[in-house]
Amino acid sequence: MEQEQLKKLLVQVQTGKITVAAALDRLRHLPFEDIDFARIDHHRRMRKGFPEVIFGEGKTAVQVVEIMTRMARHGDHILVTRLDADKARAVLKKFPQARYHPLSRVLTLEKKAPTPPSGRGPVLVLSAGTSDIPVAEEALLTARIMGNETEYLYDTGVAGLHRLLAHQEKILSAAVLIVVAGMEGALPSVVAGLVNRPVIAVPTSIGYGASFNGLAALLAMLNSCSSGIAVVNIDNGFGAGYLATLINQKD
Numbered sequence: 001m002e003q004e005q006l007k008k009l010l011v012q013v014q015t016g017k018i019t020v021a022a023a024l025d026r027l028r029h030l031p032f033e034d035i036d037f038a039r040i041d042h043h044r045r046m047r048k049g050f051p052e053v054i055f056g057e058g059k060t061a062v063q064v065v066e067i068m069t070r071m072a073r074h075g076d077h078i079l080v081t082r083l084d085a086d087k088a089r090a091v092l093k094k095f096p097q098a099r100y101h102p103l104s105r106v107l108t109l110e111k112k113a114p115t116p117p118s119g120r121g122p123v124l125v126l127s128a129g130t131s132d133i134p135v136a137e138e139a140l141l142t143a144r145i146m147g148n149e150t151e152y153l154y155d156t157g158v159a160g161l162h163r164l165l166a167h168q169e170k171i172l173s174a175a176v177l178i179v180v181a182g183m184e185g186a187l188p189s190v191v192a193g194l195v196n197r198p199v200i201a202v203p204t205s206i207g208y209g210a211s212f213n214g215l216a217a218l219l220a221m222l223n224s225c226s227s228g229i230a231v232v233n234i235d236n237g238f239g240a241g242y243l244a245t246l247i248n249q250k251d
Helices: 003-015 020-027 044-048 061-072 085-094 130-145 168-173 187-192 209-222 237-248
Strands: 078-081 099-101 106-109 123-127 150-153 176-181 199-203 229-231
Touching: 003 020, 061 078, 061 085, 078 130, 085 099, 106 130, 123 130, 123 168, 123 237, 130 150, 130 176, 130 199, 130 237, 150 168, 176 187, 176 237, 187 199, 187 209, 187 229, 199 209, 199 237, 209 229
Parallel strands: 123 150, 123 176, 176 199, 199 229
Antiparallel strands: 078 106, 099 106
């Protein structure tokens, strides 16, 4: 329940349009709803601006469906990350209006009209290589459902720098940039050297042996000599999209 909904409920009680008992029933699940295997944080939208996000990996399809069912009653957008295709098929039987994005393993359910863009400007997501796109898409879809105007540029890594420089106008017009890279993780440093905007670096687990499943890229990004870079964890596109949303807020 968000602040405007809570204000409306209190006004209804004040004017007698709804009984105190009915209002208490609607507030009963604040701040969370205990369903044994999960405690759903219905209060999070009021605190954070967006409802709780469901991490699908490690949960059964039945558990995901049950959590979504409880959340859907509150009329909020629902975002599920790291959901494999088999579980997604089971979820879509219950929620056919949801949309599954197989490349990023993200499922979205928009219960209300799509959130109009409300940020300071577009969030631009760049990937160094095509193999980094699944993580980049997770970041893109997260930022989009949270109300940002989003754009993307994929396969713009430093092995062919002209591919990046050909899009300088789009790069310079972004309010926040999310840069996703595996291998040696050099692209965020290059991008941060071109712009005066926040750059969120996302290391991926893409690369050969000495990349250590993304550790090399993570350390390179943490040790970047370019200013204005924040680094999230390996393959954490969701975290990047969420952070970009907080940075991009108007107030």
